[in-house]
Amino acid sequence: MAKRSVNLIISKRDFSETAEKLKRITTITAGISIVLFLLLFALSVWYVRTNTDKFTQMKQELDQVEKKVAAKKQAEGLYVLTSQRLSVLEKLLAQTSPYDGLIGNIAGLSTEGISITSVTADSRGNLSISILASSSASLDAFITSLLYAEQEKRLSKIFAQGILRHEEGDYSLTLLFHGEKNLYQ
Amino acid sequence: MSKRNQITKYIKFYEVTIASTIVILMVILSAYFFLLPNLWHATFIYDQQKHVTEKLTVVRQKDSQLSNLDVDVYKNALLQLGKVLPESRDYVSFFTTFDSLEKSTGVQITKTDFQLGLLSTQSGRLSKPLNAPAYIIPITMEVAGTQQSLPLFFSQLQGLTGRLINILGVRWNIKQDEEEMHVVINGEAYFYPLPSQLGGVDVPLPKLTKQQEEFLITASELRSEDRTQDDDFSTIEVGIKSLF
Known part of the structure; x- marks a missing residue:
């Protein structure tokens, strides 16, 4: 080594x-x-x-x-x-939701020959009105007035349930629609 | 060279280094025993001071708010608000509200049905629905009125004059020969129990929103009006005090 x-x-x-x-x-x-x-x-x-x-x-x-x-x-x-x-x-x-104007505004929708018989409304705007029309012409005028109110944005989504023609020649109808705020006030 | 001489020479050679090391060690020890406690104390004082300053600001503000509080306005408002939103189910207040509504609007209340539920307050209080601001009492009533009186009735029902009743839905039938309309109202009334205790002295007072301030003034004024009316009644001569 x-x-x-x-x-x-x-x-x-x-x-x-x-x-x-x-x-x-x-x-x-x-x-x-x-x-x-x-x-x-x-x-x-x-x-x-x-x-x-x-x-x-x-x-x-x-x-x-x-x-x-x-x-x-x-x-x-x-x-x-x-x-x-x-x-x-x-x-x-x-x-x-205000309801002050509802009765007056619903009454205002009525036209000649139309009598509103019952109304149901809730605070979400769901409305149902039953009417009695004296003739088909007055019914037609009423529908036109509703369409006019829709154009004015007072109501929308109008839905008509079955029209019933009575013996006396008058018509009854229930309408469902959505009421806008200004219809309630 | 002896061993002793060798050590002395070694120490002499490193004397500055050894002295410096001793100084460093002394500083470390002094820092641990004197400086650190002082720093902890300073930090504690700083934190406490901050805390006390914040507390003092809140308490001063609270003191000034309470000094400027118009106690009469709040007293009147609270009494009126107790009528609108009582602390218990208080069915009697329904009847007084209905009586006063009938008088002020001319509408006739023909039927009322309110589901008071459990009247035992302690267990009843537990049934508050989630997300609901207050405890609910469902109510159904039938009223008869004209096209002119009913709108006023609706607005007063949902106002601050009496017990608040929120209208959820209405239904009415119109008869050709009748001027009066019969309306069925579905709604809900509320109650809200008083808190069992107040917050601490340093808890800031809740701030009122603009709308709440408006409600406060309205409620206080309504109460004052009520009181004035009560005072008027108390001055009315009621006839002979003694029959004999």
């Missing part, structure tokens, strides 16, 4: 260079850390001192105002109850 030689002595130059580097780094780090520490510590002490007083003052003020508000509990209750009722009522009234 051949002999191999290994140099185990660390060169003096390399060792002192690393030590110098370490010396420089630790010195700088120590300097920076001490300055940073002092600065942050001073800042935190200043912040805590100034704001503790301010915070205490605010807390006292809050307590005072809270006491004032608590003394007005009755007025608060009155306001809260009223606003709650008003809020519910607002929603309920938004669901209602």
Whole structure:
């Protein structure tokens, strides 16, 4: 087996260079850390001192105002109850549909020789009217008036159920249609 | 060279590095024991201050709102709203509403049928349908009136004068020889229980919408009118107080 030689002595130059580097780094780090520490510590002490007083003052003020508000509990209750009722009522009234004009407007649809015998209406606009026409001509005139009302956008989707001719020569008919808002108001 | 001399030489060579390391360690320890608690304290104060500032703003605003509250308007409105939307089924208020509607519109109510359901309030309150703003009482009524009086009746039925009844559908028959019309009305009335407790002192007051403000004024005025009428009645001479 051949002999191999290994140099185990660390060169003096390399060792002192690393030590110098370490010396420089630790010195700088120590300097920076001490300055940073002092600065942050001073800042935190200043912040805590100034704001503790301010915070205490605010807390006292809050307590005072809270006491004032608590003394007005009755007025608060009155306001809260009223606003709650008003809020519910607002929603309920938004669901209602006016019916004030419906009777008059339905009566207005009637033409000569036509008598409206019964009317059914709901808040979704579904309407059904039963009529009695004295002759086929008056029935025709009535249908024309309905079509005219449709053109005026007071009603739509007119659907006629079976026409019945009575012995007396008059006609009865039930009509289904959709009433627009202006028919109800 | 002795071993002692060797150590001294070693320490001398590294004295600055060792001193700096000691300073760094001291700073770390000081930061841990003094700076960090101080910073936590500062953060806590900052958070608390923020919280208290927000709370103070709300409470100040609430205080000012309550100071400027016209208590009479709200009292009147709440009383009137209690008539329109009572806290319980309150069937008596139906009859008073119908009586006053008959008087004010001239329409005659010939039949009423309202399904009050469970009268035990606690269990009855549980039956509020989902998405419905209030508890519902289905109602059917038959009225007789003219073409002039019925529209007024419909509008008052759905107004704030008495108990609110939402008309869902109407049906009427017309007889040739009769001027009066007989109308069957399907609708629903409502009730809404009062809350059992109020919010905390720092809970902001709910803001009224424009429409709610309008309702508030209308309800308050209607109540004032009612009261004036009551006062008028109280001044009417009712005859001899004693029969003997």
